[in-house]
Amino acid sequence: MKVISFEGFEYSGKSTQIKLLKKYFIKNNIKSTFTREPGGNKDLEKIRNVILKSNFNNLSLIMFFFASRFALISSIKKNDFIVFDRFFDSTYAYQKYNSKEKKLIISLIKLIDKNFIPKITFYLKLDKKNLIRRKDKRLYSNKFDKKYFGQFSRIQKNYEEISKIKIGERKFVAIDASLSANEVHDKIILNLKKCKLIK
Numbered sequence: 001m002k003v004i005s006f007e008g009f010e011y012s013g014k015s016t017q018i019k020l021l022k023k024y025f026i027k028n029n030i031k032s033t034f035t036r037e038p039g040g041n042k043d044l045e046k047i048r049n050v051i052l053k054s055n056f057n058n059l060s061l062i063m064f065f066f067a068s069r070f071a072l073i074s075s076i077k078k079n080d081f082i083v084f085d086r087f088f089d090s091t092y093a094y095q096k097y098n099s100k101e102k103k104l105i106i107s108l109i110k111l112i113d114k115n116f117i118p119k120i121t122f123y124l125k126l127d128k129k130n131l132i133r134r135k136d137k138r139l140y141s142n143k144f145d146k147k148y149f150g151q152f153s154r155i156q157k158n159y160e161e162i163s164k165i166k167i168g169e170r171k172f173v174a175i176d177a178s179l180s181a182n183e184v185h186d187k188i189i190l191n192l193k194k195c196k197l198i199k
């Protein structure tokens with residue numbers, strides 16, 4: 001089983017890249033399962049709506065995200081390829097404010113079935129200038145996006161931090177999200193080939 005994940009702040013073009021990869025997999029006959037967090041299956045999508053509309057405090061959010069994550073993992077049908085649209089790095093990036101939360105989140109990550117630790121995490125990294133430029137063209141997609149928008153620097157710093165923490169053998173690949181969609185896609189395919197995840 002080959003597992004990869006996608007991460008990035010709002011407006012990083014994550015959804016576009018996931019769509020392009022899906023197309024590539026279909027074209028090349030690669031059997032795959034694409035899933036997203038929070039949510040990812042019928043029951044958990046209901047919880048997604050509750051979480052994203054909630055005013056839960058931060059500790060509750062950490063627990064909700066991981067509860068939903070463990071449930072999702074246990075429900076995923078094993079397939080050649082599993083692609084996560086957000087995974088544990090999101091909880092570290094968005095819900096980590098202090099060292100207590102850091103400890104908690106890292107210990108929860110360690111409980112994830114090793115088979116589901118991504119071989120590669122693609123982090124679409126956007127700088128502030130481009131973030132603001134893209135934001136001007138779009139409305140917030142949910143309450144969460146609005147809540148966390150002003151916390152861009154903290155969240156980006158957290159992504160940098162987790163990229164340096166050893167989690168199994170996973171490779172953390174940051175890609176400049178200000179490149180064109182096709183350029184980013186090409187880099188993703190190149191990395192998948194380099195790591196022998198695809199031919």
Ligand code: TYD
Nearest residue numbers: 009010037038065086087090091094144145
């Ligand atoms: P979503 O619409 O999926 O955002 P995007 O299009 O940017 O992926 O909304 C998911 C929101 O939930 C997003 O603001 C990030 C947040 N989130 C966390 O805060 N912690 C988590 O662990 C996860 C999975 C998501």
